[in-house]
Amino acid sequence: MTLHKATDGTYQISVLATAGETSGVAYVHGFIDFNNNGVFDEGEGSDIVETTNSEPGLVTLTWSDIPQSVDTSATQLGFRVRISSNAADIAEATGLAFTGEVEDTTIQQTFPPRGPKVTTSGNKGETQTSQVTFTAYGQIDYDFTTVNTIDTSKVYKLVVDGNEVDDTTLTVAGQGTYTLNNTTGAVTFTPEADFVGTATGIVVRAWDKNGASTGWTADTATNGLENAQQIQSTYTLDSVYIPTVVAPTISGKDVTSTGLQNVAQTGTPTFTDSNGNAVAASATYPAKLVDSEGNLTDSITIDGEGTYTIDPSTGVVTFTTVETFTGVATGVTVQLETSVGTDEDGYPVLETATATLHSNGSCNNTNYRRCEHCSNHCYRRCSNRIYRYGDKLGSDFPSLNQHRHQLNHIFYRFCNAY
Known part of the structure; x- marks a missing residue:
């Protein structure tokens, strides 16, 4: 015999039973040792089923409110079935009955499969x-x-x-x-x-x-x-x-700007995600400067040095020095919070990174000038130098002409104040 689970907390088993030829009616009561402790405890009895079969026929016994069995090692359970013409005589698993009989056996318990x-x-x-x-x-x-x-x-x-x-x-x-x-x-x-x-x-x-x-x-x-x-x-x-x-993370790369005294400098810290893709500021996700208290802003002034401003939609930072400032500036931190994707509900997933703009000192040596074409210091921006280190503008000035056609703009030698 096999015990089958009918619904949650309900189990059924079918047995052959007959009322015989004399009484005309009999009652069947089953007991299962569900907890496998060797005794039939209270609550381990089925409903009592009446049968009028004069010949052996199937009777289905039902157990209700039984705790769900998940002990897959308990494949065999003790089973007792009692039959009598008097239902009261078989109300319990043990006790005297004046008619009928009792059978003890082992039944099979099956378990449904599981997935992880x-x-x-x-x-x-x-x-x-x-x-x-x-x-x-x-x-x-x-x-x-x-x-x-x-x-x-x-x-x-x-x-x-x-x-x-x-x-x-x-x-x-x-x-x-x-x-x-x-x-x-x-x-x-x-x-x-x-x-x-x-x-x-x-x-x-x-x-x-x-x-x-x-x-x-x-x-x-x-x-x-x-x-x-x-x-x-x-x-x-x-x-x-x-x-x-x-979700990819993002990181920032510091950048350094240089320039002449009293000339504005610009720089754009760059950001990439952990998959190697460039990440840029935009109108939707603007870049911001971070002040000394951690607040986000578009402008920061440092006494005695100058003012940093940022274009939030591009991330370009401009450093406008005070007229008298030379040397290495304090620098400024740029923060970018941007979307790296959308979640299961369609909302953007945001990541944040920072990078620093370092501003090198401004040159106050008037014997050296910036490039007339690109307006930046020659040594930083131009790969070819016309003059040797330490030379001053003077008699060798005409030697520029041979480079003008090739480079399309005029260079001056780099400043030895750096």
């Missing part, structure tokens, strides 16, 4: 693959020797909103597309280009050779067994696959 939770992670835009698996328990119905297994003759099924579907692909808007190989359990997730974060996931169901599916719910509060599938409204022991797309 499977997770993967990958970079933004990267396809992820995994495998859903399932485990069967106990033995084949009415067979104490043949081990139960997953029925590979049945294809795995996607479960959407609690319903089994025949499709093997599922697209979740704003996240990506899942593909299931319904014979091997291989799954592939192709994320949408801008999606980052943990995806909703998919649910996959299988069946064992007893015909039971993984679509059952564990009574976690009673037996401590966690339901692997908790992404749909009804939790189950179906297998669930949940991919995560890792």
Whole structure:
């Protein structure tokens, strides 16, 4: 005999019973040692079923409000069935009955299969693959020797909103597309280009050779067994696959500007994400200066040095010195908070990074001048130098002419004050 789970907390078993030819009616009462402690405890009795069979016929006994059994080692349970023409005589598992009989035996308990939770992670835009698996328990119905297994003759099924579907692909808007190989359990997730974060996931169901599916719910509060599938409204022991797309981080690169005394300098700190892509400021995600108290602003003035301003939409920083300042300036920190993708609800995922603009000293040596074409100090911006280090503008000035055509603008030698 095999004990079958009818509904949550309800179990049934069928036995052959007869009322005989004399009484015309008999009552059947069953007892199962559900907790496997060797005795029939209170609450382990079935309903009492009346039978009028004059010949042996099936009688179905039902146990209600029984704690869910998940101890898969308890494949055999003690079973007692009593029959009598007087229902009161068999109300308990033991005691005197003036009619009928009692039978003790061992019955088989079967268990439905289970699936695990499977997770993967990958970079933004990267396809992820995994495998859903399932485990069967106990033995084949009415067979104490043949081990139960997953029925590979049945294809795995996607479960959407609690319903089994025949499709093997599922697209979740704003996240990506899942593909299931319904014979091997291989799954592939192709994320949408801008999606980052943990995806909703998919649910996959299988069946064992007893015909039971993984679509059952564990009574976690009673037996401590966690339901692997908790992404749909009804939790189950179906297998669930949940991919995560890792949001890239961003980092800043410091930049140094140089210039002449009382001449504005500019510089643009740069930012890249962890996948090597350039990240730029924009009107939507502007760059800001960070003052000494950590506040974000578009302008910072440093006494005795000058004022830094930023174009928020481009990240270009301008340093306007006071007329008398020379030397190395304090510098300023630039912060960029920008979107690196969108989450499962379509909201931007933000990352923040900082970089520093360093401003080198301004030259106060009037014997040296900046490039007339690019308006920056020659030594910093120009790859070719017309004059040797330390030379002054003078008799060799005509030698510039031979370089004008090639370089298209005039250079002056770099300043030896640097």
